[in-house]
Structure formats: C-alpha cells, structure tokens
Amino acid sequence: MRLANISDRLSLITHAGMVVDVSQATGGRISPGVQECYDRWEEVLDVAGSLEDDGGRPLADVPQRHVGSPAPRPRQVFAIGLNYAAHAAEAALEVPQELTVFTKFVSALTGPYGAIALPQGTVDWEIELVVVIGRGGQSISPDNAWRHVAGVTAGQDLSERTRQSAGPAPQYSLAKSYPGFGPMGPLLVTPDEFENPDAIELGCAINGEPVQAGNTVDMVFPVPEIIARLSAVTPLLPGDVIFTGTPPGVGAGRVPQRFLHDGDELVSYVRGVGEMRHRMHQRD
Numbered sequence: 001m002r003l004a005n006i007s008d009r010l011s012l013i014t015h016a017g018m019v020v021d022v023s024q025a026t027g028g029r030i031s032p033g034v035q036e037c038y039d040r041w042e043e044v045l046d047v048a049g050s051l052e053d054d055g056g057r058p059l060a061d062v063p064q065r066h067v068g069s070p071a072p073r074p075r076q077v078f079a080i081g082l083n084y085a086a087h088a089a090e091a092a093l094e095v096p097q098e099l100t101v102f103t104k105f106v107s108a109l110t111g112p113y114g115a116i117a118l119p120q121g122t123v124d125w126e127i128e129l130v131v132v133i134g135r136g137g138q139s140i141s142p143d144n145a146w147r148h149v150a151g152v153t154a155g156q157d158l159s160e161r162t163r164q165s166a167g168p169a170p171q172y173s174l175a176k177s178y179p180g181f182g183p184m185g186p187l188l189v190t191p192d193e194f195e196n197p198d199a200i201e202l203g204c205a206i207n208g209e210p211v212q213a214g215n216t217v218d219m220v221f222p223v224p225e226i227i228a229r230l231s232a233v234t235p236l237l238p239g240d241v242i243f244t245g246t247p248p249g250v251g252a253g254r255v256p257q258r259f260l261h262d263g264d265e266l267v268s269y270v271r272g273v274g275e276m277r278h279r280m281h282q283r284d
C-alpha cells in the first residue's frame with residue numbers, strides 16, 4: 001500500500017496512480033490527520049486497503065506544493081550515523097561496532113518538494129531510507145522488527161559540516177537540524193510492496209549529475225537490527241521516524257570537497273518510493 005500527505009490529509013495512492021482521500025472515502029471513520037494515522041495503524045491498513053478501486057483523482061494533477069511529509073510531526077526522530085562501510089571510509093572514520101545515533105529536531109522536517117534555505121557554512125547531502133514506525137514497542141527482536149514498521153520513504157539528512165565538526169565532539173543533531181534539513185517523501189510505502197525490504201536502491205543527483213547511488217543491502221546495521229537496538233534502550237512510538245544512514249558519495253568525502261550552492265537542484269530517490277526535488281537558495 002502507498003500513502004501520502006496531500007494538503008495535510010491522509011491519502012491512499014492507488015496502483016493506478018489515483019489519489020483517494022481516506023477520511024472522505026470512509027465517511028469520516030478515519031480522521032484526515034496524517035501523523036495521527038500511525039496511532040491507529042492497523043485500522044488504517046485495513047480500511048485504506050479496501051479503497052484501491054475507489055476512483056479518486058490522478059496524482060499527476062496534484063500540485064507538488066500540496067504534497068507534504070508522510071510523517072510531519074513525529075514524537076521522536078532517530079538518525080543513524082556511519083551505517084554504510086564505504087561512507088565511514090570516505091569520512092575517515094571506523095565502521096562502528098555500536099549503533100551511532102543522533103536526532104534531527106522535528107522543526108527540521110519538511111516535504112518532498114520545494115525550496116531549502118542554505119545557511120552560512122558547508123551544506124552537504126545524504127540520501128537515506130527513512131523508516132516510519134507503525135506499531136510501537138520496546139525490546140523488539142530483529143525477527144519481528146519489520147512488523148513494527150508502517151512504511152518506508154525517502155529522506156535527505158542535510159548536514160552543515162562546519163558546525164558539525166566545530167567543538168571537541170561532533171555536533172550531529174544541531175548541525176543537521178536547520179529548517180528544511182529533513183525533507184521526506186513523496187510516498188509512504190508499506191514493506192510488503194518490496195520484493196526484499198532489506199535491499200532497496202537509493203541515490204541522489206545535483207543538477208542532473210548523480211552523486212550518490214547505493215543499496216540498503218550494504219547497511220552495517222540493517223533496519224531490523226536498528227529497530228532492535230534502539231528499542232532495547234528507548235520505546236519506539238507510533239509515527240516515530242528513523243533516518244537509517246547514507247551510502248557513500250557525500251560532498252565532504254570528495255577530493256576536492258563539494259557542497260550545495262545557491263540555485264542547485266537536488267533530486268533524491270528511493271526505488272519504489274519515488275523522487276524528491278529541492279532547489280537550494282542561499283539565506284541572507
């Protein structure tokens with residue numbers, strides 16, 4: 001099943017590419033709120049699944065500015081660092097033995113299309129598979145972990161590297177939380193839609209030039225392991241968001257280094273989820 005946030009309303013995207021407003025189509029049985037849907041995820045799955053043939057309007061006719069993040073206001077956002085060996089190598093850091101975790105503050109989250117303001121400094125790209133939790137839990141075993149996932153989407157873990165490396169310890173959370181630094185979307189796709197949810201292609205391009213291309217099969221800690229290790233410490237709540245780490249090809253790892261500039265268009269994709277498109281503009 002594929003869902004989206006269209007004008008702040010939970011919408012089913014049918015396999016024919018039509019948009020069905022879930023609240024309207026169910027006579028209000030499911031409330032329109034997108035973030036709230038994860039609190040009743042089993043029911044949403046059940047009901048939305050029956051709307052596949054409900055008609056609707058073509059997704060292609062929906063203006064991009066109406067498409068929002070599929071998890072716009074999670075209670076918790078987790079992000080995993082150095083989760084691909086080749087990315088750890090380009091960052092000149094060791095492949096971690098323990099899960100490396102930081103947050104992106106919720107105010108940084110935004111939708112899959114539009115403009116992103118660049119602060120002063122060196123802003124880098126990081127395409128990531130983003131997982132949204134459906135059924136919460138604590139001490140979840142890896143074998144059960146995918147059953148706790150509502151779906152996956154594409155995300156960019158935009159990072160201002162100068163602030164990130166200022167000070168005696170990395171400032172991941174703050175330097176990755178400028179407004180707009182956590183775009184997500186365009187669709188939330190349930191794990192059963194993938195032939196193998198542990199092997200999903202992802203990548204991004206700047207002004208048409210590919211800069212990252214990877215596959216989640218190369219993760220150091222695959223999604224089930226991330227969920228098990230996070231939930232061993234802290235409960236995962238419905239609607240929580242996990243940025244799962246980036247494959248190699250970031251700007252800071254290049255010789256010479258390269259960062260985002262005014263006017264650049266960043267196109268990011270996760271195969272099976274779709275494409276995000278953002279234009280960078282320099283903040284005064």
Ligand code: ZN
Binds near residue numbers: 079128245246
């Ligand atoms: Zn990242």
